[in-house]
Amino acid sequence: xxxxDIVFFRCNIGPRGxxxxxxMTKLYLMKALSSQPYKGTRxxxxxxxxxxxYIFSVWHKVAKSFGYEEYGASxxxxxxxxxxxxGQELANEQTYSFTDRxxxxxxxxxxxxxxxxxxxxARRQELAYPARLYSIANVMRYERPQRGREREFWQxxxxxxxxxxxxxxxEIIMVSDNVMKEFGxxxxxxxxxxxxxxxxxxxxxxxxxxxxxxxxxxVKLFDRxxxxxxxxxxxxxxxxxxxxxxxxxxxxxxxxxxxxMADLPEEVRNSSSVHEIQALFTLLERAGVKSLVFDITLMRxxxxxxxxxxxxxxxxxxxxxxxxxxxxxxxxxGMFGAEPISAVGxxxxxxxxxxxxxxxxxxxxxxxxxxxxxxxxxxxxxxxxNLARELRSAGINVELNMSDRKLDKQIKNVLKKxxxxxxxIGEEEVKAGIYTLKNIASAQEKKLSxxxxxxxxxx
Amino acid sequence: xxxxDIVFFRCNIGPRGxxxxxxMTKLYLMKALSSQPYKGTRxxxxxxxxxxxYIFSVWHKVAKSFGYEEYGASxxxxxxxxxxxxGQELANEQTYSFTDRxxxxxxxxxxxxxxxxxxxxARRQELAYPARLYSIANVMRYERPQRGREREFWQxxxxxxxxxxxxxxxEIIMVSDNVMKEFGxxxxxxxxxxxxxxxxxxxxxxxxxxxxxxxxxxVKLFDRxxxxxxxxxxxxxxxxxxxxxxxxxxxxxxxxxxxxMADLPEEVRNSSSVHEIQALFTLLERAGVKSLVFDITLMRxxxxxxxxxxxxxxxxxxxxxxxxxxxxxxxxxGMFGAEPISAVGxxxxxxxxxxxxxxxxxxxxxxxxxxxxxxxxxxxxxxxxNLARELRSAGINVELNMSDRKLDKQIKNVLKKxxxxxxxIGEEEVKAGIYTLKNIASAQEKKLSxxxxxxxxxx
Numbered sequence: 001x002x003x004x005d006i007v008f009f010r011c012n013i014g015p016r017g018x019x020x021x022x023x024m025t026k027l028y029l030m031k032a033l034s035s036q037p038y039k040g041t042r043x044x045x046x047x048x049x050x051x052x053x054y055i056f057s058v059w060h061k062v063a064k065s066f067g068y069e070e071y072g073a074s075x076x077x078x079x080x081x082x083x084x085x086x087g088q089e090l091a092n093e094q095t096y097s098f099t100d101r102x103x104x105x106x107x108x109x110x111x112x113x114x115x116x117x118x119x120x121x122a123r124r125q126e127l128a129y130p131a132r133l134y135s136i137a138n139v140m141r142y143e144r145p146q147r148g149r150e151r152e153f154w155q156x157x158x159x160x161x162x163x164x165x166x167x168x169x170x171e172i173i174m175v176s177d178n179v180m181k182e183f184g185x186x187x188x189x190x191x192x193x194x195x196x197x198x199x200x201x202x203x204x205x206x207x208x209x210x211x212x213x214x215x216x217x218x219v220k221l222f223d224r225x226x227x228x229x230x231x232x233x234x235x236x237x238x239x240x241x242x243x244x245x246x247x248x249x250x251x252x253x254x255x256x257x258x259x260x261m262a263d264l265p266e267e268v269r270n271s272s273s274v275h276e277i278q279a280l281f282t283l284l285e286r287a288g289v290k291s292l293v294f295d296i297t298l299m300r301x302x303x304x305x306x307x308x309x310x311x312x313x314x315x316x317x318x319x320x321x322x323x324x325x326x327x328x329x330x331x332x333x334g335m336f337g338a339e340p341i342s343a344v345g346x347x348x349x350x351x352x353x354x355x356x357x358x359x360x361x362x363x364x365x366x367x368x369x370x371x372x373x374x375x376x377x378x379x380x381x382x383x384x385x386n387l388a389r390e391l392r393s394a395g396i397n398v399e400l401n402m403s404d405r406k407l408d409k410q411i412k413n414v415l416k417k418x419x420x421x422x423x424x425i426g427e428e429e430v431k432a433g434i435y436t437l438k439n440i441a442s443a444q445e446k447k448l449s450x451x452x453x454x455x456x457x458x459x
Numbered sequence: 460x461x462x463x464d465i466v467f468f469r470c471n472i473g474p475r476g477x478x479x480x481x482x483m484t485k486l487y488l489m490k491a492l493s494s495q496p497y498k499g500t501r502x503x504x505x506x507x508x509x510x511x512x513y514i515f516s517v518w519h520k521v522a523k524s525f526g527y528e529e530y531g532a533s534x535x536x537x538x539x540x541x542x543x544x545x546g547q548e549l550a551n552e553q554t555y556s557f558t559d560r561x562x563x564x565x566x567x568x569x570x571x572x573x574x575x576x577x578x579x580x581a582r583r584q585e586l587a588y589p590a591r592l593y594s595i596a597n598v599m600r601y602e603r604p605q606r607g608r609e610r611e612f613w614q615x616x617x618x619x620x621x622x623x624x625x626x627x628x629x630e631i632i633m634v635s636d637n638v639m640k641e642f643g644x645x646x647x648x649x650x651x652x653x654x655x656x657x658x659x660x661x662x663x664x665x666x667x668x669x670x671x672x673x674x675x676x677x678v679k680l681f682d683r684x685x686x687x688x689x690x691x692x693x694x695x696x697x698x699x700x701x702x703x704x705x706x707x708x709x710x711x712x713x714x715x716x717x718x719x720m721a722d723l724p725e726e727v728r729n730s731s732s733v734h735e736i737q738a739l740f741t742l743l744e745r746a747g748v749k750s751l752v753f754d755i756t757l758m759r760x761x762x763x764x765x766x767x768x769x770x771x772x773x774x775x776x777x778x779x780x781x782x783x784x785x786x787x788x789x790x791x792x793g794m795f796g797a798e799p800i801s802a803v804g805x806x807x808x809x810x811x812x813x814x815x816x817x818x819x820x821x822x823x824x825x826x827x828x829x830x831x832x833x834x835x836x837x838x839x840x841x842x843x844x845n846l847a848r849e850l851r852s853a854g855i856n857v858e859l860n861m862s863d864r865k866l867d868k869q870i871k872n873v874l875k876k877x878x879x880x881x882x883x884i885g886e887e888e889v890k891a892g893i894y895t896l897k898n899i900a901s902a903q904e905k906k907l908s909x910x911x912x913x914x915x916x917x918x
Contacts, residue, residue: 032796033540035581038565041533043578046592049529065851067829067858069876070508074500074611075534075567075597076555081492096535098557101601106497108534108567119502122494128872132858133505138534142560152533167840167861287844337491370526381626385746392524399526399591402626413587417528 040143040151047418050366052154055183055353056136059156062178063134066171068158071133073115075140076100079107081114094141108140112157113304113332113345120161120343121336129162129341148321148355158326159345161333166276168344169308170283172326176312176346177289183353184362187290190323194280194310195298197327199273203296207268208251214240223299261294280308304329308344319359324348368419371397371457372437375410377426384425387435387450394454414440421457499602499610506877509825511613514812515595518615521637522593525630527617530592532574534599535559538566540573553600567599571616572763572791572804579620579802580795588621588800607780607814617785618804620792625735627803628767629742631785635771635805636748642812643821646749649782653739653769654757656786658732662755666727667710673699682758720753739767763788767803778818783807827878830856830916831896834869836885843884846894846909853913873899880916 037043044052063070079097096108109115116133140152158175160168173192180190200222204215217240225233234249241248251265258264261274261281268274277294284292300309311325326346334340357363372391376384381402388400399419401410414422424436437453438445448456496502503511522529538556555567568574575592599611617634619627632651639649659681663674676699684692693708700707710724717723720733720740727733736753743751759768770784785805793799816822831850835843840861847859858878860869873881883895896912897904907915 033577033794034537035577035795035797037577038533038535038537039561039563041535043533043581044531045578045582046528046530049531052531053529064828064856065854067832067856067878069505069827069829070512071505072503072508072511074497074502074599076497076500076599076611078493078497096557096559098555100555102498104498118492118494118496119504122502123504126875128875130860130862140533140535152535163862165861171859286841287848335492336494338494368528369523370528373526382745389746395524397523397526400630401589402624403589403622416585416587419526 038151040145042150042152046368047366050369051354051363052350054364055350055357056154058179058182059134059136059348062175062182063156063158065178066132066158066175068132068134068160068175071116071119071135072137073109073112073119073135075108075138076106077109077115077118079105081118082107082110094143096140096142109137110141111139112137112155112347113159113329116157116159116345117329117332117343118336120341121333121338124333124338124341127161130168131161132159133161134158148351150351154350155347157345157347159343161341161343163344164330164342166279166283166308168342169280169328170287172344172346173280173284173310174287174289176310176324176326176348177284177291179348180291180312183357185356185360188315189360190312190314190356191291191293192289192310192312193293193295193298194277194308195295195300196273196277196308197305198307199268199271199277199296200299202271202273203255203268206271207255207265208241208248209244210240219299222297225297255296258296264296277308300325300327304332306330310346312348314356314359316359319355321352323352323356366418368417369397370399370417370419372399372421372423372453373410373414373417373419374398374400374423374425375407376400376402377407377424380425380427380430383430387425390450391454394458396454396457423453497610499604501609501611505827506825509828510813510822511809513823514809514816515613517638517641518593518595518807521634521641522615522617524637525591525617525634527591527593527619527634530575530578530594531596532568532571532578532594534567534597535565536568536574536577538564540577541566541569553602555599555601568596569600570598571596571614571806572618572788575616575618575804576788576791576802577795579800580792580797583792583797583800586620589627590620591618592620593617607810609810613809614806616804616806618802620800620802622803623789623801625738625742625767627801628739628787629746631803631805632739632743632769633746633748635769635783635785635807636743636750638807639771642816644815644819647774648819649771649773649815650750650752651748651769651771652752652754652757653736653767654754654759655732655736655767656764657766658727658730658736658755659758661730661732662714662727665730666714666724667707668703669699678758681756684756714755717755723755736767759784759786763791765789769805771807773815773818775818778814780811782811782815825877827876828856829858829876829878831858831880831882831912832869832873832876832878833857833859833882833884834866835859835861836866836883839884839886839889842889846884849909850913853917855913855916882912 082095095110098106100106112135116135120127120131135157136154137157138152138154142151143149145151158172160172177192200219204210204218208218210218221233221236221240237252238245238249254265255268261269261278264274281292298309298311300311305327307328307330309325309327312323314320314323324347328344330340330342332343374384374388384400388398391398411422420440422438422440429435434447434449435453436445437448541554554569557565559565571594579586579590594616595613596616597611597613602608602610604610617631619631636651659678663669663677667677669677680692680695680699696711697704697708713724714727720728720737723733740751757768757770759770764786766787766789768784768786771782773779773782783806785803787803789799789801792802833843833847843859847857850857870881879899881897881899888894893906893908894912895904896907
């Protein structure tokens, strides 16, 4: 019975449907399928997965160390939860959305924040606040693939719900700082830019005296500031001010030349938002977070932020880009019909993190999770099986090779797989109960009993 | 600036588009969104995630102990790789498929085997064989949700490529058996049913003398055997045989009454497939795998199997169902234009595993990953921060509460979160450098220095 026969006889959608299906299957069976992954996504072979697992392990460690607990959710969500708040670009242009077989409009999540907000809203009565939650989850965005931007990527999401104080904001930035340090980054390898949406609103309306339309244009311009020339910036700002351009540009000038909060124009410096940011800086400096910069032009793309926003940048000129960011979003949980619950969060992505670690040479040496490769010499399959079983039950990861491939080919394979030890077992070894263990890196061989092997590997 | 304003000013799809978008957003902003997850999927709150993480940890441990290395891939794949081989039901009726914004026909993977086969085909020259690969990955199937069947679930996939011997089949079944044992299952909590597709073919064509159409019907009937009455089975088998029904039914009878391979009709017993299964049983019994049963009616749903197939069943009458299965599929890698590479694999699912553990009372007690909750009494926020930092850098997971919630409410929260210890810090404690640590389960309090706390938690 061929595969085709089996497809056919299991078919129960009527003779016409089944014939069509069989034809289609035959077509597929004849033409070779592409072995490439879906465009913009990546296959993680063991050597790639090890890097990803290293990044995940640091994320898990830091999030847990601050008392955050892991949660999870389906990659599919009702589309509407993203349309409502993630911002037009993310929800409308970059989201993988479709209609399911039951007619529901669904989306593969482009980010995790709406999902965790939904989950908090669903159990708002039962949860203990402040609720500290984290996840490591895959998200998908339909973007033009390029270095550091993939259509599927993994994100750490760390969020605290139900604490509206500056303590929560400080903690989320401390978590971010700890992530960087735990990866081995030094304080001058990155900077953390901090701003506040409430301050932006104050600056636009009170300090610059702009109306809503002008303010929208100005925020957009601030966001582009580092991507355009200084002259273009001044020209476009002048246009927004219209009649008031002389006074307006002066004000902008004194605003933007400030390199610290103390340098800000008095009116801005005395605003309650600046006091809030100052309190945040005090807490962070006390906690040993260096790398802090106040940046009035920092906007952050997502629409749901309501207060503090921050972004971590690589300072290396080869990779001087935004690594990740976060902020306060007090309005999201309330959208699910629940009482509003305040929230602060951050979401580093795996791909960006990987480039950072590469550029700063911070990736640890990669080796297989397998400890020992057992090469069987001669007719001792049964004994080799027992040996492998014994080592495994002592907690050692053992690949047992039963094939009769040539030994040099086997050794080549061990190198390819980056397994640190090879153990030889033949009739003599079985008789003596002593086995030859070779350290691949040092090329040293030792003759050891099982107990000695276990001890050596365990240390 | 409201969220709506921000949506609006970031809009760059022309005034008409932006107006429409703003209207839509306003609508969403007004109506409360549902806080429920997408139908048939599940939110994993920390207490649920802990159970899942326990299952994952056992999977990781067992797969690694046999020298399998982890890989990963995107959840989206070109649809065609599932249409070709997964079988009509899975690819056509249960797959989440849609057209992406670039016109590509894609699917959320309903299983992992085609993906890992694709990955092996893409690197067929570079890989070291036998290649031992595993992943823990989410898959989605559009099914009617019910207990034990969710639209998104997680699977362990363990596969060995490039070993066409019975050793590979034995190893995959040993991995499966080890998974069950590592979870604490006893040998009589489950049975492993084994069959072989080649034997099925032999029985249908040679022993029963059926033509292709009859064989297809008979395989279907065998597959349903345990779901219909004995009389119905006999009636339907008789229909398939037609004229030959007397001899045919006699033959089927002597086939099905065999409770072991030794009882099989001589013609079948002497077939090479039965010898293969016997060799497999010998290897497994030698390796201490009990719970083995030969079952000529075991078919397995997926179309790509070419040789040995097996399935693990719960023996508990409350949950007597298939837990997971696997088998040999030598044709799949070759579909990607590569040389055929032999393969054997198994894929336990998380939901089924969880029910098994529940029914057999094998789930470990659940506690938070957070070790200590720090309750701050009075004006010692700064010192509490330092204490938390010190404990964290010693590897302890600490949730620091800075809010001024009442202490009894805080203790309630610690209970809710299942954190095992609470530590109190006030001015006195700061002065003395001695803190009160309370074990929640025993209600015992101890006055300890930081070093003593670290020591106590570490053990």
